[in-house]
Amino acid sequence: MLFEVIALSPEDARFAARHGADRIEFVATIEEGGLTPSWAFIEETAAACAIPIHVMIRPHSRSFVYSESDMEQMISDMAGLKQAGANAFVLGALTPGRTVDEEKLKRLLDAADGLPVTFHRAFDEAQDLEAAFETLARYAQIRTILTSGGKPSALDAADMIARLVRMSRGTGIEIMAGSGLTPATVAEFAQATGVRAVHFGSGVRRGGAQTAPIDAERLAAVRTAIGGINPAAQ
Structure with missing residues (x-):
């Protein structure tokens, strides 16, 4: 089971790595998502x-x-961040009609220059999640879809996430559940949906606050909870 943790600073990343995270999603300005x-x-x-x-x-x-100016900024940032040491990119783009914007996605994948890509929670704003999945599955560079199943909390979308997990089998895409998960709920949720990757932000921070320090005890609790999941039962 993959355990990804949001980091807001190098200190966050180092702390999460020491206390059980498998992977970092590094972001700025978490208050804006x-x-x-x-x-x-x-x-x-x-x-x-x-x-x-x-x-x-x-x-x-x-x-x-x-917009085009947004795209120019994103592509420039990707070049600099790859040189700085990024291992993968987390991105997404939609059309005004809330479908995957394939024209812009292709340009961003080209800019990723071979690095793997996670399609982020723009996915949850798509008009039809299953259709969006089918579109993304055509792009081998997209290795992960981060989703709460179209709901504010993944806990309220277990059925949809389970469907997406079933759709993902054999495609090379990992469905990673995020938003609303807690150390107390993650094991039961993973068993019910079959997800093998989970994403935590405020759920592993002190008091559940977005910008609070990461809590070593919460990290350890998630690591213990997912460590007891039997993949054969999923």
Whole structure:
């Protein structure tokens, strides 16, 4: 079971790595849902952190519909962040009609220059999640879809996430559940849905607050909970 943790700073990333995270999603401005972090932060983190660093590519929080100037900024950021040590990118783009914007997605995948890509929770704003999945499954570079099943909390979308997990089998895409999971709920949720990757932000921070320090006890509790899941039972 893959355990991904949001980091807001190099210190966050190092702490999460020491206390059980398998992978980092590095973002800035979590209060706006996560925006592109600084190249310097990624360079510092890559030099000191042994686990993979997946970096958010999102220029603003207004929407997931991007202008040409947005695209130019995203592509420029990807080049700099790859040089700084990013192992993968976290991105997404939608049309005004809330379908996957394939024209912009192809350009972003080209800019990723061979690095793997997670399609982020823009997915949850798509008009039809199953149709969006089928579109994304055509792109081998997309290795992960981060989703709460179209709901604010993944806990309220177990049926949809289970359907997406079934759809993903044999495609090369991992469905990663995030939003609303807690150390107390993650094991039962994973058993019910079959997900083999989970994503935590506020759920592993002190008091469940978005910008609070990461809590070693909460990290350990998630690691213990998912460590007891039997993949054969999923």
